[in-house]
Amino acid sequence: MSDFDWGVIARSWSFLAEGMALSALLVAVATSGGLVIGFGLALMRLSSNRLIAGPAAAYVTVMRSLPLVLVLFWFYFLVPLAIGRPIGSLASALIAFVMFEAAFYCEIIRAGINNVRQGQAEAGLATGLRRSQVMRHIVMPQALKAMTPLVLNQIIIVFQDTSLVYVVALHDFLTTASIVAARDGRPTEMYTLVAVVYLIICLSSTKALEFYRKGRAG
Amino acid sequence: MNYRWNWSILLQEPYTEWLWSGLQWTVAISLVSWAIALSVGLVVGVVRSLPSGILRMIAGIYIDVFRNIPPLVQLFLWYFVLPEIVPETIGLWIKRDLPYPEFVTAVVAIGLFAGSRVAEQVRAGIEAVGNHLMPAALATGLRPMQAFRLVVVPLGLRAIVGPLTSEFLVTVKLSSLSLTIGVLELTAQSRHIENYTFQGLEAFTVATIGYLVIGLCVTGLMRLIDDRVGGAALRKAGS
Numbered sequence: 412m413s414d415f416d417w418g419v420i421a422r423s424w425s426f427l428a429e430g431m432a433l434s435a436l437l438v439a440v441a442t443s444g445g446l447v448i449g450f451g452l453a454l455m456r457l458s459s460n461r462l463i464a465g466p467a468a469a470y471v472t473v474m475r476s477l478p479l480v481l482v483l484f485w486f487y488f489l490v491p492l493a494i495g496r497p498i499g500s501l502a503s504a505l506i507a508f509v510m511f512e513a514a515f516y517c518e519i520i521r522a523g524i525n526n527v528r529q530g531q532a533e534a535g536l537a538t539g540l541r542r543s544q545v546m547r548h549i550v551m552p553q554a555l556k557a558m559t560p561l562v563l564n565q566i567i568i569v570f571q572d573t574s575l576v577y578v579v580a581l582h583d584f585l586t587t588a589s590i591v592a593a594r595d596g597r598p599t600e601m602y603t604l605v606a607v608v609y610l611i612i613c614l615s616s617t618k619a620l621e622f623y624r625k626g627r628a629g
Numbered sequence: 630m631n632y633r634w635n636w637s638i639l640l641q642e643p644y645t646e647w648l649w650s651g652l653q654w655t656v657a658i659s660l661v662s663w664a665i666a667l668s669v670g671l672v673v674g675v676v677r678s679l680p681s682g683i684l685r686m687i688a689g690i691y692i693d694v695f696r697n698i699p700p701l702v703q704l705f706l707w708y709f710v711l712p713e714i715v716p717e718t719i720g721l722w723i724k725r726d727l728p729y730p731e732f733v734t735a736v737v738a739i740g741l742f743a744g745s746r747v748a749e750q751v752r753a754g755i756e757a758v759g760n761h762l763m764p765a766a767l768a769t770g771l772r773p774m775q776a777f778r779l780v781v782v783p784l785g786l787r788a789i790v791g792p793l794t795s796e797f798l799v800t801v802k803l804s805s806l807s808l809t810i811g812v813l814e815l816t817a818q819s820r821h822i823e824n825y826t827f828q829g830l831e832a833f834t835v836a837t838i839g840y841l842v843i844g845l846c847v848t849g850l851m852r853l854i855d856d857r858v859g860g861a862a863l864r865k866a867g868s
Contacts, residue, residue: 478840550828577809598705606703614694
């Protein structure tokens with residue numbers, strides 16, 4: 412059993428903070444970009460035109476059945492080839508995250524919209540509202556309410572997923588910690604720290620979300 | 630895009646061999662970690678549903694801890710940290726004598742993470758069935774523990790065949806994490822081919838198809854099981 416040396420954390424604090432900042436950036440971009448593209452995909456999937464709904468459905472199915480690690484590799488190698496110049500691992504990881512999470516947000520948004528009863532939209536149309544008005548004033552407000560907890564839950568999952576950018580050597584929180592671990596020969600302290608930090612952030616968010624859900628249900 | 634696709638690269642030695650062995654590792658890791666996840670998840674999920682007690686709390690702590698640390702971090706804890714913090718003789722045994730150390734570490738890490746997710750499904754299934762079947766079972770004269778063991782748990786498990794399918798597919802995807810500790814599974818092998826030939830997109834395409842095929846097979850098989858014994862069969866019997 413190695414002697415613990417927690418000083419190693421204090422010495423590398425600013426480097427680790429940079430890693431955490433990158434993880435936070437990934438969450439922010441993946442969530443906002445994923446929601447926007449996911450919303451577009453959801454509208455496509457809800458279309459009655461099969462030529463529009465089909466490709467969106469295929470995209471979602473493929474993305475959801477692939478490991479994120481493989482998707483990261485795809486974009487890491489594909490994007491520079493497609494646009495003809497290198498874009499760096501950060502940009503490619505951001506694109507990969509947005510495209511991957513979009514598939515998951517699509518399903519959340521679609522379920523939220525489907526959840527609003529058909530009759531309500533029909534009633535709205537019957538009162539003389541246009542389709543876009545029905546969507547904006549009747550369907551979306553209720554759908555948003557239903558999907559909020561699921562979106563919040565997905566954000567926690569995205570935060571956990573950011574650790575996977577380790578495979579494209581991006582300096583997220585886990586990668587910075589593993590660099591320090593290798594440099595100082597201190598894997599025990601560094602990986603324990605990473606586990607504890609993730610545990611505290613994710614567990615408290617999960618519990619807060621449960622509390623919020625119960626409060627809304629009751 | 631001036632990438633020159635060259636599919637024939639995949640038919641050259643040793644790349645076909647690499648992809649094939651990668652697929653086998655992926656399947657092996659998925660199956661073994663799923664076996665661990667199911668056994669741990671069943672026990673923990675049932676314990677978590679018991680009326681009261683300290684065991685229930687312990688099960689809750691397991692679920693909270695294992696679900697809230699990213700699986701890759703857990704894998705690193707098992708691989709880099711565990712050998713350092715156990716007594717020296719055990720640590721040495723893990724480093725030197727454990728057969729297939731990377732494979733074993735990967736399936737334990739992935740199995741215990743997936744186990745915490747399975748446990749939640751099991752608990753949810755038991756809860757959903759228990760609320761209305763428990764009073765009925767008690768009314769037939771069973772004692773509470775008997776009603777729980779003989780009626781609520783079996784029916785609760787049958788009801789969750791569907792959700793368990795998704796959990797298995799999550800486990801298949803998690804198997805890709807083991808590339809970080811040097812297991813040459815499907816994703817690792819395609820990355821490997823990229824390294825050697827710069828024709829990575831062909832290899833990634835094959836890996837993608839591999840995951841899709843595994844997914845389709847699992848979904849089909851589970852639908853069959855669901856129709857025979859699972860939630861679908863229950864709904865049919867009820868209607």
